[in-house]
Amino acid sequence: MNRYVQNRLRISLSLPIIYFCVMTTALAAEPEPKLSAPQDITFTARCDQSQQRYILMLPEMLNAQQSHSVLIALHGHGSDRWQFVKEQRGECKAARDFAAKHQLLYVSPDxxxxxxxxxxxxxxxxxxxxxxxxxxxxxxxxxxxGGSMGGSSSLTFAALHPELIDGVAAMNPTANHLEYDKFQPAIQASFGGTKQDIPEEYKKRSAEYWPEKFTMPVSISVGGQDQLVPPDSARRLAQILKQLNRPVLLIDRPRQGHSTSYEDSYSVLEFMREKSVQQKQP
Known part of the structure; x- marks a missing residue:
């Protein structure tokens, strides 16, 4: 075989390898979808004319002519609207990454x-x-x-306004305010009195008492070692929803405390979205 033929053969054999390397590099370099910089929105509350705030982050590829879904993330006790925007803990980062991947509007209210x-x-x-x-x-x-107080509040709001919500992902929540005994001064200030004085208000905001309201997919994560927000009421709610043949996912980690990992947080969010999309399909 002469040298010219050898060179041609060597080039032809190397072309698939070069093409594979180029394509692999291009795919690896493809940027991950992102959300816009946070906008700190102020609005006047209709209920008492006070000034309130929420954070809005838009999809990177927002098209005003197209419809988009929105993910509203509710912070935990002692935090504010910035928790689900800035913190790197699993629940917060998973929510941001999930919103970016699916090009959702991302909202974090006070x-x-x-x-x-x-x-x-x-x-x-x-x-x-x-x-x-x-x-x-x-x-x-x-x-x-939401997580913790935010997870509890997500269940409460969905039970109160099922017509407004298409899916709920609650991480480390309580579903029963009549039996929950932590953070009582804060809850009393929020609800307008003690559970002894206004038990109906506490029942009204306890998702466990209103399973029929959950017409949307519900996903819940709990930890068996959670002492801050014990998991029993959330477990009971999930069991009732299963008996009602509602789309529900319960991730129950017996050795986990009062937190949800990034992987589990992302899983409950994906379940919520996938089942919601299936419900909307004709």
């Missing part, structure tokens, strides 16, 4: 921070935020998520 607990004023604020978003954007579906 809902009367720092001791919100989805009392009447926090509830009214969230109704108003959803209403305002629907006036500004073409909203397909509204998803709600």
């Amino acid at each position: 809902y009367r921070a720092r001791t919100s607990w989805m009392g009447p004023q926090a509830e009214a604020d969230l109704v108003q935020i959803i209403d305002d978003l629907k006036k500004q954007y073409q909203i397909k579906q509204v998803y709600l998520c």
Whole structure:
């Protein structure tokens, strides 16, 4: 074989390898979808004329002519609207990454921070935020998520306003305020009194008592070692929803405390979205 033929053969054999390397590099270099820089939005609450705030982050590829879904993330006790925007803990980072991947509007409200607990004023604020978003954007579906107080508040709001919510992902929540005994001064301030004085208000905001209201997919994560927000009421709610043949996912980690890992947080969010999309299909 002469040298010319050898060179041609060597080049032809190397071309598939070069093509594979180029394509692999191109795929690896493809940027991950992102959310825009946070916008700190101020609005006047209709219920009491006070100034309230929420954070809005838009999809990188937002098209005003197309409809988009929105993920509303509710912070925990002692935090505010910035928790799910800045913190790197699993629940917060998973929510941001999930919103970016699926090109969702991402909203993180104060809902009367720092001791919100989805009392009447926090509830009214969230109704108003959803209403305002629907006036500004073409909203397909509204998803709600949160951790701890935020997870509890997500279940409460979905039970109160099932017509506004298309999916719920609650991480380390309580579903029963009549039996929950932590953070009582904050909850009393939010609900307007003690559970002895206004038991019906506490029952009204306890998701476990209203399983029939959960017409949307529900995903819940709990930890068996969680002493701050014990998992039993959330487990009972999930069991009732299963008996009602509702789309529900319960991730129950017996050795986990009061937190949800990034992987589990992402899983409950994906379940919520996938089942919601299936419900909307004709």
